[in-house]
Amino acid sequence: xxxxxxxxxxxxxxxxxxxxxxxxxxxxxxxxxxxWFRQAPGKEREFVxxxxxxxxxxxxxxxxxxxxxISRDNAKNTVYLQMNSxxxxxxxxxxxxxxxxxxxxxxxxxxYWGQGTQVTVSS
Numbered sequence: 001x002x003x004x005x006x007x008x009x010x011x012x013x014x015x016x017x018x019x020x021x022x023x024x025x026x027x028x029x030x031x032x033x034x035x036w037f038r039q040a041p042g043k044e045r046e047f048v049x050x051x052x053x054x055x056x057x058x059x060x061x062x063x064x065x066x067x068x069x070i071s072r073d074n075a076k077n078t079v080y081l082q083m084n085s086x087x088x089x090x091x092x093x094x095x096x097x098x099x100x101x102x103x104x105x106x107x108x109x110x111x112y113w114g115q116g117t118q119v120t121v122s123s
Contacts, residue, residue, distance in 0.1 A: 009117030
């Protein structure tokens with residue numbers, strides 16, 4: 001069982017930055033690939049970024065490529081999402097997820113989800 005707790009969300013002006021954190025419980029953190037997803041009001045949850053268990057591979061949605069960076073610290077059981085050059089369309093609840101064999105870019109294969117953290121970008 002893995003429990004995920006996101007933090008770091010908030011209100012920021014367009015062009016600003018935020019860093020989200022996702023702390024995982026349990027001693028098997030390195031068994032899981034990690035992903036960040038987001039869900040805006042009235043929209044479906046969508047993929048944002050994915051990182052392999054080792055941290056050596058990362059993938060991004062086209063909408064955030066070049067602006068967001070996913071990373072992980074396995075010693076701290078934590079995954080991060082650095083968000084720069086934020087836009088109003090980045091406004092959403094951001095979720096982290098853990099999976100042993102997730103399908104990159106999809107929600108499929110993620111076994112555990114956090115409760116989400118709100119990110120609001122004002123214009």
